[in-house]
Amino acid sequence: MNIVITGGAGFIGSNLANELCKNHKVLVIDNFDNNERFSNNKRKYFGTYKNLLEFDGLIYSANLLDDEFYAMIDSFAPNVIYHFAAISDTTVYDEEIVFKSNINTFYKIIALAKKHNAKLIYASSASVYGDAPSPQTVGLNEIPKNPYAFSKLTMDKIAKDTGAVGLRYFNVYGKNEFYKDTTASMILQFALQILNNNSPKLFVGSDKIFRDFVYIKDVTNANIAAMNANGGVYNVGSGKARSFESIVDILQDLLIKRGILKERLQKTYIPNPYTNAYQFHTEAKLDDSFSYRPIYSLEDGINDYLDEIIKIFNNK
Ligand SMILES: NC(=O)c1ccc[n+]([C@@H]2O[C@H](COP(=O)([O-])OP(=O)(O)OC[C@H]3O[C@@H](n4cnc5c(N)ncnc54)[C@H](O)[C@@H]3O)[C@@H](O)[C@H]2O)c1
Structure with missing residues (x-):
């Protein structure tokens, strides 16, 4: 099959591209990093060739906001389109650019x-649920709390009844997220703090902040399963809420077990600057009608990821 992956040089897209190129003709189209910044000083484009070193397929660098982006996809005559390209940073509050990039382009x-x-x-997001009580369920209590989340909910409304499959990823972690800087998962960020022998920094009250953390290998399997799913929107999480405290504990215990860390480091607590637009408890309600079944617990996912994290740390 001819498969297009927009945003295929980013975290989730590159993992899928590296897998699908083994059996299909794959076109990755992405605006690769040019070091431009948003007003919050975060990079505009997280796509990088470094995520595609194992990729064997076509690559085209273009911007979602330019006609050549669509002309290239058109000429490739795709059988499947995975659409990940977006402003993926939930802390970009400039509504005009978020909506032009994430909503207008979707039509x-x-x-x-x-x-x-x-x-x-296409990539929807668990952010659409805002403060909705767990387990978050498609169609219930969707009250987005930032422009990014609003754009994703709008995409779901635009796609309704088109046969498209929207996947609401929860907090994804794993290989190829390193280039997302401070928007990379807290699993990676805590691990690098600990490997640097620095006290891991958590928000005050972290023992009461729970998220559904889902490992990239499960997410890639969900994306592949989506090829055969009926049109609609589905949650993609682990189905289990875990605390940020647990991440730090799991990481430290695994590093001690491997002889890399002598003993648990003390945690440091810092004020949470995002409390107005923060999700305090997420846990995906998984839909039996979608064949995706997560395999990795948080312990298993972190354990599987740890060699990669240590490689990242040593290359710094
Ligand atoms: N990672 C998560 O935990 C998570 C959770 C929920 C939803 N999502 C969504 O899944 C998708 C993929 O997320 P990710 O974590 O891989 O993010 P990412 O930022 O690594 O990937 C997005 C890719 O889109 C590209 N891109 C951005 N703007 C572009 C533009 N104007 N033109 C062309 N390319 C552009 C970037 O270069 C990047 O490679 C995104 O739509 C994101 O919103 C991710």
């Missing part, structure tokens, strides 16, 4: 999927 992606009769699978 063009849907039109291309329709023209080529291609299966469209």
Whole structure:
């Protein structure tokens, strides 16, 4: 099959691209990093060739906001389109640029999927649930708390009844997230603090902040399963809420077991600057009608990821 992956040089897209290129003709289209910054000083584009060193397929560098992006997809005549390209940073509050990038462009992606009769699978987000009580369930209590989350909920509304599959990823962690800097998962960020022998920094009250952390290998499997899913929106999480405290404890215990750390470091608590737009408890309600089944517990995922994290640390 001909498969397009927009945003395929980013975290989730590159993991899928590196897998699908083994059996399909894959086009990755992404605006690679040019070091431009948003007003919050975060990089605009997290895509990098470093995520595609194992990729064997076509690569095209273009911006979602430019016509050549769609012309390239059109000429590739895709059977499947995975759409990940987006402003993925929940702390970009400039509504105009978030909506132009995430919402306006989606109409063009849907039109291309329709023209080529291609299966469209796109990235929605668990952020659409805001403070909704756990377990978060598709169709219930969707009250976004920032422009990013609003853009993703709007995409779900635009895609309704088109046959497209929207996947609401919860907190994803794993290989190829390193280039997302401070928007990379707290699993990686805590691990690097600990490996640097620095006290891991948690927000005050972290023992009461729970998230559904889902490992990238499960997410890649969900993306592949989505090719055969009925049109609709599905949660992609582990189905289990875990605290930020647990991440630090699991990491420290694994590092002690491997002889890399002598004893648990003391945690430091810092004020949470995001309390107005923060999710304090997420846990995905998984849908039986979607064949995706997560395999990795937080312990298993972190253990599987640890060699990669140590490699990242040693290359710094
Ligand atoms: N990682 C998570 O935990 C998570 C959770 C929920 C939803 N999502 C969504 O999943 C998708 C992939 O997330 P990710 O973590 O891989 O993020 P990412 O930032 O690593 O990937 C997004 C990719 O899109 C590209 N891109 C951004 N703006 C572009 C533009 N204007 N033109 C062309 N390319 C552009 C970036 O270069 C990057 O490679 C995103 O849509 C994100 O919103 C991610």
